[in-house]
Amino acid sequence: MENLENVEKKEITSELHSLTDYLHQLVNWIIEYTPRLISAFILLFIGLWAIRLINRxxxxxxxxxELDPTLSKFLADILLWAMRVLLFITVISRLGIETSSFVAILGAMGLAVGLSLQGSLSNFAGGMLIIMFKPFRVGDTIEAQGVTGTVSEIQIFVTKLTTGNNQTIFVPNGALSNGTITNFSMEGLRRADLTFTVSYDTNIKQVREILLEVLKKNKKVLKKPEPSIVVRDLTDHAINIAVRAWSKTPDYGDMVSEILEEGKEAFEAAGISIQPVVKERSVQ
Structure with missing residues (x-):
């Protein structure tokens, strides 16, 4: 019995010594790493404050x-994230963590993410091209990828368009930068190409005089470049009269509507009837 008691006492004493050693190691680790932790937290708070200040x-x-607002926001966001990544690497290196292996892991992760997000990277590159070369700006009316609308925002991956009926369309920047873009607002002036169809019995000179009078009375029609009225087609059923009038881009839609309405009223007052467009039947 005494031998068993002695063995148990020795085991307890050994466990107490091991626990004491662990506590000493823990205390030493805390004493050793506390200054690093404190300095790392101080560096983190100062770095975040400095990043906000630099960004502002x-x-x-x-x-x-007076840089382009879209370009300014884009560059500011990139610089902000670059500074945050640099601060993160600095803080973990302050804690004694090897940054070389960490950077290698980040590089491998970046490669894997890049391969899986090729479409998004294409849109990112397209956004940079749009911002750099400026085929359109915020507020311009464009036609691209089968849609027409006013550019309300150019984001990193997509461009936000607002249509005339107040619908929002997001067009990927990759497809947008590689496709055909029609910018209706870049030049400041637009020409309307309208067609009035009249019968062969109509006096063409009278039609021209009536339409010229309509254009002169319309304040949205510009005097220079001068509007023109010409015979465009002689079809089997009627004569197509082309009306070409210029206006400022914001007035284009109203000008077209007013010319069509006022032209019809002027023809009716003169006893001239507008012929319907007859579609040719295809031979089977």
Whole structure:
């Protein structure tokens, strides 16, 4: 019995010594790493404060330089995330973590994400091309990828369009930058190509005089470039009269509507009837 008691006492004593060693190691680790933890937290808070300050200064500088708002936001966001990544690497290196292996892991993760998000990277590159070369700006009316609308926002991956009936369309920047874009707002002026169809019994000179009078009375029609009225087609059923009038881009839609309405009323007052468009039947 005494031998068993001695063995148990030795085991308890050994366990107490092991626990004491672990506690000493823990205390030593805390004493050793506490300054690193404190300095890392201080560096983190100072770094975040400095990043916010630098970001504000850069935005103010871009505003003073009158840079494009979309380009300013894009550059500011990229710089913000670059500074955050740099701060994160600095903080973990302050804690004693090897950054070389960590950077290698980040690189491998970036490669894997890049391969899986090729379409998104294409849209990202397209957004950069649009911002750099400016085929359109916010507020321009464009036609691209089968849709027409006013550009309300150019984001990193997509461009936001608002249609005339107030629908929102998001067009991927990759397809947008590689496709054909018609910008209706870039030049500032637009020409309307309208067609009035009259019968062969109609006096063409009278039609021209009536339409010229309609154009002269319309305040949205510009004097220069001068409008023109010409015979465009002689079909089997009627004569197509082309009306070409210029206006400022914001007035284009109203001008077209007013010319069509006022032209019809002027023809009716003169006893001239507008012929319907007859579609030719295809031979089977």
């Amino acid at each position: 200064l850069i935005k103010r500088l871009m505003i003073k330089r």
